[in-house]
Amino acid sequence: MHSFGYRANALLTFALTILAFMCAIASFSDNFSNQTPSAQIQILNINWFQEEPHGNDEVSLTLNITADLQSLFTWNTKQVFAFVAAEYKTSKNSLNQVSLWDAIIPEKEHAKFWIQISNKYPFIDKGHNLRGKDFNLTLHWHVMPKTGKMLADKIVMSGYRLPDAYR
Amino acid sequence: MGLVGETVDSIKSIKIRQLLTQAVTLGMIVTSALIIWKALMCVTGTESPVVVVLSGSMEPGFKRGDILFLTMTKDPIRTGEIVVFNVDGRDIPIVHRAIKVHERENTGHVDVLTKGDNNDVDDIGLYADGQFWLHRHHIMGRAVGFLPYVGWVTIIMSEKPIIKYILIGALGLLVITSKD
Numbered sequence: 001m002h003s004f005g006y007r008a009n010a011l012l013t014f015a016l017t018i019l020a021f022m023c024a025i026a027s028f029s030d031n032f033s034n035q036t037p038s039a040q041i042q043i044l045n046i047n048w049f050q051e052e053p054h055g056n057d058e059v060s061l062t063l064n065i066t067a068d069l070q071s072l073f074t075w076n077t078k079q080v081f082a083f084v085a086a087e088y089k090t091s092k093n094s095l096n097q098v099s100l101w102d103a104i105i106p107e108k109e110h111a112k113f114w115i116q117i118s119n120k121y122p123f124i125d126k127g128h129n130l131r132g133k134d135f136n137l138t139l140h141w142h143v144m145p146k147t148g149k150m151l152a153d154k155i156v157m158s159g160y161r162l163p164d165a166y167r
Numbered sequence: 168m169g170l171v172g173e174t175v176d177s178i179k180s181i182k183i184r185q186l187l188t189q190a191v192t193l194g195m196i197v198t199s200a201l202i203i204w205k206a207l208m209c210v211t212g213t214e215s216p217v218v219v220v221l222s223g224s225m226e227p228g229f230k231r232g233d234i235l236f237l238t239m240t241k242d243p244i245r246t247g248e249i250v251v252f253n254v255d256g257r258d259i260p261i262v263h264r265a266i267k268v269h270e271r272e273n274t275g276h277v278d279v280l281t282k283g284d285n286n287d288v289d290d291i292g293l294y295a296d297g298q299f300w301l302h303r304h305h306i307m308g309r310a311v312g313f314l315p316y317v318g319w320v321t322i323i324m325s326e327k328p329i330i331k332y333i334l335i336g337a338l339g340l341l342v343i344t345s346k347d
Contacts, residue, residue: 027312081228092271093270094270094271094273095243095270097267097268097269098246098266102284104284142247142249144228147313147314147315148313149311150310150311154247
């Protein structure tokens with residue numbers, strides 16, 4: 001009853017239980033944060049628009065992304081993964097989402113940013129459907145906690161359109 | 168006559184009841200662990216509700232040794248979701264993020280391309296030869312929760328199996344030699 005083994009076992013079990021409880025509480029506290037992120041995306045230029053070797057449409061854009069994601073950070077946040085995806089509908093596919101750019105934001109100070117880049121990942125369609133296509137640009141974010149539940153959400157910005165002809 | 172009597176006495180003193188109780192207790196512990204695991208599988212809807220991160224391809228978000236909690240619902244797969252998938256012919260699950268999704272009208276058939284956050288290229292090199300997209304049946308679950316460091320126990324036990332044997336041996340010894 002009072003042997004070393006018994007005491008060590010009791011101590012370990014208690015420590016693990018408390019640790020698990022603290023992780024759960026830390027994750028639960030994330031529910032109380034007030035999140036007000038904002039973002040704006042502008043297409044500055046269509047660099048080129050043509051068929052790539054496999055025969056699918058490909059377009060290269062230069063984007064201007066402004067965002068303020070500072071309110072997403074809580075004390076339990078390890079990093080925020082932000083990415084911009086183009087969403088559009090074609091006759092064959094009810095939904096297409098192509099990720100154009102992503103970034104890992106490790107700290108609150110870096111979460112308010114303005115960046116001008118061309119798309120990091122190729123914007124390739126499955127087919128030839130991009131000419132004259134209307135599409136949305138959505139800024140998604142994925143809050144990865146130090147422990148516990150992960151949160152993801154997005155802002156949808158619509159009204160973008162690709163040119164009617166290759167160039 | 169005396170020798171036989173002594174042997175019979177020593178056998179009787181093994182306390183069959185105590186031995187049986189210990190065996191049943193051990194069996195109960197093992198089966199209740201199994202019950203919890205199967206219940207988790209039911210609740211989350213996936214065959215592996217908990218996975219250990221094995222590679223550094225999702226750093227700095229998920230490091231080697233972290234644990235991910237998965238669920239699998241009928242919701243469609245969308246970009247940004249962290250999915251766990253098995254490539255045909257390989258049995259080690261891979262945890263990466265979906266970066267492209269093409270969902271077909273009506274049938275709900277979906278083509279997904281994934282990439283690890285810390286990788287420079289997408290996962291086409293990881294898929295089977297000639298495969299360019301993942302389909303729903305490849306995906307085992309979506310990551311919804313995360314615990315750091317806890318998975319190291321599993322990694323150590325599978326990479327250095329001698330530790331597994333030492334642990335089980337020590338546990339067995341403890342059970343046999345405990346007085347109650």
